[in-house]
Amino acid sequence: MITIALSKGRIFEETLPLLAAAGIVPSEAPESSRKLIIGTNRDDVRLIIVRATDVPTYVQYGAADLGVAGKDVLLEHGGAGVYQPLDLEIAKCSLMVAVQQGFDYLGAVQQGARLRVATKYTDCAREHFAGKGVHIDLIKLYGSMELAPLVGLADCIVDLVSTGGTLKANNLVAVEHVRDISSRLIVNQAALKLKHDQLQPIIDTFAATVAARH
């Protein structure tokens, strides 16, 4: 049995065509089903539906052989025990620094001010500001980061941006690009050896499908 860990929403939706190319069709949609284990047309392949941030953990411990996870999630997880053989180039977005409209970010940085930074991505944020030589106080949040500057919790946030609609709706502006983010195929290291003959064709098909999109 091959177990593939996916999260609901954009990752599931954007992984579907890659699965289809490998001849794998889920028997249910996770949005309409409450099941956490979803069968497929192939007797030897099943999907498990977990939180996006939990995908690397299931793969790390071998509860799933394969998974799809955002690079943001992998950076914060650390990537122990998983191979990241393939950038699937799906669920693309950017990790950005954003501030409330009117906040003089560049001025604050130039004056050497200490910045209060609210984010879910503490490791990425720490590394980014250390690289710029900017001193920060990190405030860890688990969601709705956009609120923090509006209520005086933080000077800026580090968050993912795709359309920019959420920033705009909350009177925030992106002031710095931290890095591009896309989702990766991840593979349990032991499974890649023990189930090589089953896993490698799936990995190869995913790779060919991604390459054909260019």
Ligand code: PRT
């Ligand atoms: O939503 P939930 O709390 O259940 O979990 P999650 O946010 O971890 O999962 P999900 O499915 O939302 O995100 C899974 C992965 O998709 C992330 O790990 C990213 O790699 C990737 N991704 C791509 C995004 C976005 N685009 C994105 N725009 N993840 C989150 N967002 C959020 C962002 O944090 C912000 O709140 O969407 C908002 C901004 O979107 P725009 O379009 O308004 O700019």
Ligand code: MG
């Ligand atoms: Mg989300």
